[in-house]
Amino acid sequence: MGSYYLKRVISSIVTILLIATLTFTMMHSIPGGPFTRERPVPAEILRSLNEKYNLDAPLYVQYFDYMKGLVTFDLGPSYSKIGTSVNDLLVAGFPTSAKIGLMASVLIIILGIPVGIISALKQNKPIDYFVMFMATLGVTVPSFVVATLIIYFFAGKLGWIPSFGLTSPLGYIGPVIALTGYSLSFVARLTRSSMLEVLRQDYIRTARANGLKEFSVIGKHAVKNALIPVVTYIGPMIAAILTGSFVVEKIFAVPGMGRYYVESVTNRDYTTIMGMTVFYAAFYIVMVLFVDIAYGFIDPRIRLGKEK
Amino acid sequence: MKRFLSLLLVLVMMTSLLAACGSKAPEPTTPVAEKPTDTPAPTDKPAETTPQVLLWNVGADPKTIDPTLNGASDGGDVINQTFESLTREKSGIVYPGIAESWDVSEDGLTVTFHLRESNWSDGSPLTAHDFVYSWKRGMDPAAASEYSWIWEYTNVVGAADAAFGEGSLDDVGITALDDYTLEVKLNNPTDYILSLLSFYHFMPVKQSAVEAKADGAWAKDPALAVSNGPFVLTSYRIGQGLTLEKNPEYWNAANVMLDKIDAVFIDEASTAYQAYQSGELQFIPQVPTAEIPRLIAEDPEFYVFPLLGTYYYNFNLNLDLWADVRVRKAINMAIDRELITDTLGAGQVPAAGFVPPGLLDDKGNDFFETAGTYGLATDGSKIAEAQALLAEAGFPGGAGFPAFTIMYNTSEAHQMVAEIIQEMLKTNLGLNASLENQEWAVFQDTRKVGDYELARGGWLTDFMDPSGLLSVFTTGNAYNDPKFSNAEYDRLLSLSAQTRGDEHFDALYAAQDILMTELPIVPIYHYSDFMLVSDVVVGWDRSVLGTVDFSGVSIVK
Numbered sequence: 001m002g003s004y005y006l007k008r009v010i011s012s013i014v015t016i017l018l019i020a021t022l023t024f025t026m027m028h029s030i031p032g033g034p035f036t037r038e039r040p041v042p043a044e045i046l047r048s049l050n051e052k053y054n055l056d057a058p059l060y061v062q063y064f065d066y067m068k069g070l071v072t073f074d075l076g077p078s079y080s081k082i083g084t085s086v087n088d089l090l091v092a093g094f095p096t097s098a099k100i101g102l103m104a105s106v107l108i109i110i111l112g113i114p115v116g117i118i119s120a121l122k123q124n125k126p127i128d129y130f131v132m133f134m135a136t137l138g139v140t141v142p143s144f145v146v147a148t149l150i151i152y153f154f155a156g157k158l159g160w161i162p163s164f165g166l167t168s169p170l171g172y173i174g175p176v177i178a179l180t181g182y183s184l185s186f187v188a189r190l191t192r193s194s195m196l197e198v199l200r201q202d203y204i205r206t207a208r209a210n211g212l213k214e215f216s217v218i219g220k221h222a223v224k225n226a227l228i229p230v231v232t233y234i235g236p237m238i239a240a241i242l243t244g245s246f247v248v249e250k251i252f253a254v255p256g257m258g259r260y261y262v263e264s265v266t267n268r269d270y271t272t273i274m275g276m277t278v279f280y281a282a283f284y285i286v287m288v289l290f291v292d293i294a295y296g297f298i299d300p301r302i303r304l305g306k307e308k
Numbered sequence: 309m310k311r312f313l314s315l316l317l318v319l320v321m322m323t324s325l326l327a328a329c330g331s332k333a334p335e336p337t338t339p340v341a342e343k344p345t346d347t348p349a350p351t352d353k354p355a356e357t358t359p360q361v362l363l364w365n366v367g368a369d370p371k372t373i374d375p376t377l378n379g380a381s382d383g384g385d386v387i388n389q390t391f392e393s394l395t396r397e398k399s400g401i402v403y404p405g406i407a408e409s410w411d412v413s414e415d416g417l418t419v420t421f422h423l424r425e426s427n428w429s430d431g432s433p434l435t436a437h438d439f440v441y442s443w444k445r446g447m448d449p450a451a452a453s454e455y456s457w458i459w460e461y462t463n464v465v466g467a468a469d470a471a472f473g474e475g476s477l478d479d480v481g482i483t484a485l486d487d488y489t490l491e492v493k494l495n496n497p498t499d500y501i502l503s504l505l506s507f508y509h510f511m512p513v514k515q516s517a518v519e520a521k522a523d524g525a526w527a528k529d530p531a532l533a534v535s536n537g538p539f540v541l542t543s544y545r546i547g548q549g550l551t552l553e554k555n556p557e558y559w560n561a562a563n564v565m566l567d568k569i570d571a572v573f574i575d576e577a578s579t580a581y582q583a584y585q586s587g588e589l590q591f592i593p594q595v596p597t598a599e600i601p602r603l604i605a606e607d608p609e610f611y612v613f614p615l616l617g618t619y620y621y622n623f624n625l626n627l628d629l630w631a632d633v634r635v636r637k638a639i640n641m642a643i644d645r646e647l648i649t650d651t652l653g654a655g656q657v658p659a660a661g662f663v664p665p666g667l668l669d670d671k672g673n674d675f676f677e678t679a680g681t682y683g684l685a686t687d688g689s690k691i692a693e694a695q696a697l698l699a700e701a702g703f704p705g706g707a708g709f710p711a712f713t714i715m716y717n718t719s720e721a722h723q724m725v726a727e728i729i730q731e732m733l734k735t736n737l738g739l740n741a742s743l744e745n746q747e748w749a750v751f752q753d754t755r756k757v758g759d760y761e762l763a764r765g766g767w768l769t770d771f772m773d774p775s776g777l778l779s780v781f782t783t784g785n786a787y788n789d790p791k792f793s794n795a796e797y798d799r800l801l802s803l804s805a806q807t808r809g810d811e812h813f814d815a816l817y818a819a820q821d822i823l824m825t826e827l828p829i830v831p832i833y834h835y836s837d838f839m840l841v842s843d844v845v846v847g848w849d850r851s852v853l854g855t856v857d858f859s860g861v862s863i864v865k
Contacts, residue, residue, distance in 0.1 A: 032749025035454065037379075038766065040756065040786040042457045044472035048449035082372050083525030084546065092546035148578070156582050163583035164574055165548070253574040255547035268749055 008292075012285045019281045020070060023274055024063055032268045034079035053079065066274065075278075076271035080264065086275035093257030094279075097244030100172060100254065104179040105238050112184045113230065116191025117223060123196060131188060138185025147178040147251040164253035175252045179245055183237050190233055194226040201225075224298055231298065235291035239284040243276075359567040360863045362845060365580045365592040369547050369573040374524030375511035376446045379454040381854060384508045385593075388855045389552055389569065390535040391511035394421050394439070394490075397503045398849045398857055400666075400772070405506065406434065406536065406559070407490075416497025416808060423488040426559040428514050429533075429540045436484035438512045443482055445518070446509055447471040455509050461771060462501060463805070465493040497808045504771040506851070512536060538564045538859040549573055565847070565862035581840070590842040590863075591856075597721070600838070601653035609843055612655035614666050615835035615854055617768030618777065620659070621714070621729070622789040624760055625828055629712060634701040636827040641694035642736040645832055646687045648728050652721065655836035658686035662781075662823055663774045664834035666852060669813040675774050676834075679817065682824035691736045698737055706738025712761040714741050717751035722764055725832065755789050765789055768835065772852060774816045775804050781823055790828035797822045 035041050035049050050056040054065065069076055075086035119131040151174065155163040161170045198204065199222055207217045244258025257276070264272035295302045370383035375391050378384060394407035407421040426434050445451050447459050447470045459467035464482065469475025481493030494501070504510070517526050517534035526532040528544045535541070538560070539552035549572035554564050574580040577594040584592050595603060595610070603610035623630040630636055645658035657665060660681035667675045684690065695705070703709040714730060716722040726743050733739040741762070746754060755763050767787065769776030779785060782801050783793040797819055804815035823829075837854050847860040 030750065031753035036749045036752050037454075038752065039768075040752075041454060042472070042786060044449075044474075045452075045454065045457050048473060049452045049454065052450070052452040077523070080371055081369070081546075082377060083374070083521065083523035083528065089546065151579060151582050155586060159586060163586055163588055164579050165572065250576045251579055253572065253576060253579050255545065255573075259547070266748060 008289060012282075012289070015285060016278060016281050017067070020067065020274060020278050021063075023277045024066065027265075027268070027270055027273050028059060030268075034268045034270060036268060053077070066271075070274075070278065075275035078269055078272050080267040080269040080272065086271050089260060089272065090257060090275065090279060093244065093255065093260065096166065096254060097249070097256030097258055098242045100166075100175045100179060100248075100256065101238070101242035101244065103172060103176045104183075104241050105234075107176065107180050108184045108187055108237070108241075109234065112187030113191050113227070116188040116230075117195055117218075117226075119188065119192040120195030120199065120226075121218070128192075132192070135185040135188045138181045139189070141181065142247075143178045143181060143245065144247045144251060146181050147174065147248055150174045150177060151251065166254060171252075175248050175254050178248045178252070179241060183241065187230060187233065187237075191226065191230050194229050195222060198222045198226045227298055228295065231291055231294050235287040235294070236284055239280065239287040243280050243283060358865075360565055361568045361570055362566055362858060362861055362863065363588065363590045364569055364571045364858075365574050365583075365589050365594075366550075366571050367573065367593050368575040372524040372527065373541070374513065374518075374527040375508045376442060376451065376513055377453050377455075377524040378508055384855050386550065386552075386571070387508045387511065387537075388851075389537060389539045389858050390533075390541060390555075391508070391513075391537040392558075393506050393508075393511045394423075395502055395506040396857075396859075397506040397851045400852045402502050402506065406512070410502070416499075417494050419492045419494065419501060420485075421490040421492070423490060424559055425488065426536065427557040429535050429555050429557050430514075430517075431557055432514075433487075434512060434514075434536050435487040436490040437487070438514060439490050440482050440484050441515050442512045443467075443510065444470075444477045444480060445513070447480065448477060449473045453509070458504075458507070458509055458770060461776070462504060463494045463496045463498040465495055496806045499808055499812075500771050500773045503852075507770065507853075508855070539566075539569060547573060560859070564859055566858060569858060584840055584842070587842075590845050591848070592840050593838075593856075595838070595840055597654070600655075603840070604653070604655060607840070610840050611838060613837045613850065613854070614655075614657060614664060615768060615837040616664050616666055616772070616776075616852065617766065617835040618659055618662055618664055619656070619725075619764070619766045619832050619835060620662070621830040621832065622755070622760075622763050622765045623828055623830070624758055624763070625790045625792055626758055627761060629710065629761060632701045633825075633827060634697045635703070635709070636830075638694040638698040638701070638737060639733065639739070640684050640827055640830050641690040641697070643729060643732050643830065643832070644688035645685075647732075648725055649833050651724065651728060652833070655838065656833040657836070659831035659833050660684040660686050660824075661820060662829070662831055663777050663816075663820060667772060667774050669817075670809045671813075675813070675816070679820055682821070684824075688736075694737060706740070709739055711740040711742065713744050715744050715746065715751070715754065715760040715763040717748045717764070718745040726764070729832075756786075758789070758791060762830075763789065765829070766835070768853075770853065774813075774820070775801065778804075778816060778819050778823065781828060792823075792826065792828035794822055794826060797826075 033055070035046055041049065047056070054062060066076065075090070078084050078086050078089055081089065115131055119128045122128045151163060154161045154174065161173050162168055165171055204217060204222055207221050244256040246258045246262045248254065249256045249258040260272055260276050264276060366385060367382045370378070370386055371380055372378050373383050373386045373390070375387045378387055392405045394405050396403045396405040406423055406426055408424040410419055410421045412419050423436055428434050446453050447456050447467055449471070456471040459471040464480065466475050466480040470477050470480050483491045485491050514534045517532055520526045520532045521529060530542050530544060533541045535555065536558070538555060538558050540555045541550060542553045543551040549570070552569040552571065554567050555561060558564060572589070574583070578596045580589060580592045581595050581599065583589045604612060623636055645660070649656040649658050661676065661679045663675050663679060665674055665676040669675050669678065698704070698706065714726045716726050723743070723745060730741045730743060733741050754760055755765070767777060767780055779801055780787050781792045782788065782798050800815045800819040800822070804812050804819070807815065841848060844863050844865050845861055846864050847862055849857040849860065851857065
């Protein structure tokens, strides 16, 4: 058991280093740099800027310098917010993104799974049609449309929530709903189809034949097994949602970290691109590990590292 | 409903624009001034108990708010409230700032500033030595200020050499004769230096504050920030906003009405606009593009200003394709610029020259007006002439002219202009152009290396003289993307740099004549700037280069 986790940790670290290397290579191979401007900076000035930020060193030197920083959790200075480090950006942005993301994740789990189960149990009944219609809508309508609609009606027309920011608790409503939409619908659909699949299995029939109460059949045997694919999706989803969304944070003017993913690429803010990628990759890997552990609880057959 | 649809449309556009987020050209700014006697006294001054608070959207979270290191308009807008240079420029008029008065020597080569006795926000005295320190820091390659190249345009002795790492800081012609007298030596007489020095790069910073936290981080830290302007920083929240409060140590504090500025960083125009409508913001620099025409027509709180810059297309003169000037001229004539500005609808001025409106010559005439249209037209009235020219060049009705590509960086607005021009060239001249867009930084590279046929360009000047624009097309200039090279043009620009008055302007007029005869470019329009300001905010101003000024603002409710 212990050796299994050790292996997982080692392979995770190797994965992160590979991702960092790949990102480093890719971002340095696209044209432009952190000091690319519509109005070109004169060559002499560019030279002193590059010198200051060590961008004049050969690429492999920059790479090893960066990797050295990375293992000590020093993500370097941001080029688009001078005087601010990428660590500062993460410290300022992640808690905000995570707070909204956590609310959204909880909402997705406590609404999405039950709705999917009910829908499956009431297959081809009006409630199922209604749920599937809503879920299709939720998956297909992009979050920026949802976000704009929320601002337009609830902030503009009705004045119930503020137009931007998180200064009042009501400010969380918009971002959380906009962030929830897609995944909630997806989880509901996934739960439903997985449930339907499980309900057709022999062991469910056996359970029923043995005279178990319907509640026990569904709750103890069907749901647990139906959750496997759902948990597989939810793990990485939490990593994605907690690290922020560019669109939602931009539209609601939320000071999270989601915006940096896109902005840093446009700005060729190398250190921020790296920092965001590595942070997200690490989070993702941890969540995948959690999912693997969770499998064991749901289905003892796949308990990890257990000797056969 | 219509407005809602347009809001939605803007959002759809926004997502397609993600890649172009950083495409805003650095818009240099010149601070705006304030003169005690000029401050509009609010008629109904509110009771002492109601604090005067301005709710302002800065736009994006600024890269820095250290005056010396800043190079962007959003940072400049904040800095103009927290710092003050020797002079302040407001609506084109230069007012005394920290300098009470100044003398210019007869030959125009020495400017002596007499500073007032004033304090930093920490109560310590602000002297001429602080200016010497700040300015040398600005040109010091070790400080790596992105804007240090501006020293080349100040003509200060030794400054450009120092900034480009070719000379010593000790040889720069800036001297503190005593605590309150600053002497500046110039290579050439430079009339615009007084307005130029009000620009944020030239605002003083306090050495002990600067050294407290590197790379301008001190300026964003309320515990360390020391400034000398009407307001001081009291809080900074990354990605969210900042708070400025009245600086009691400011020399003209008696005329600063505002107690506080609550500033937020919202770079999504539709969100800021919604917040403005619901009263959560009072001063916003951006509105959704689709709303602009309606706002211009209906909303008295919407203000449009000309910006000192030009939107144009570059011909790649390295290609044989554009070797014949008649072809270049025909293209210039075949474009209905008014149709383009009407379509954009944000107050842009059609351009038939390179120098925008708003720059006065030695006789007080607007350079733009005096220069005229060089036989081009801002509307479609020269199309027949354009067709004749193209025929004369050997391509009647466009027959035989190879197809070419119009290149621009990915953006809805650039695409709209490109599509209109593509259509005009096809209909009016029978020329076939295809469109190609690239991600912003990639495009900068493509254009710089000359890997294009026809590419968009845009230039905003940093100081109030036409040479700030015309110098772009001198041989070897980094932004001379057409690779235009004309010995007489270069001579005239260098002559203008060494002369004043009519000689200076005659050289510049003659230079633009050459530019508009040779036509390495297709000027399209002159930029505009706009803002939405609630009518409860009175006494605000802006510099000609676009920086806002809240030193005289009061809130009237």
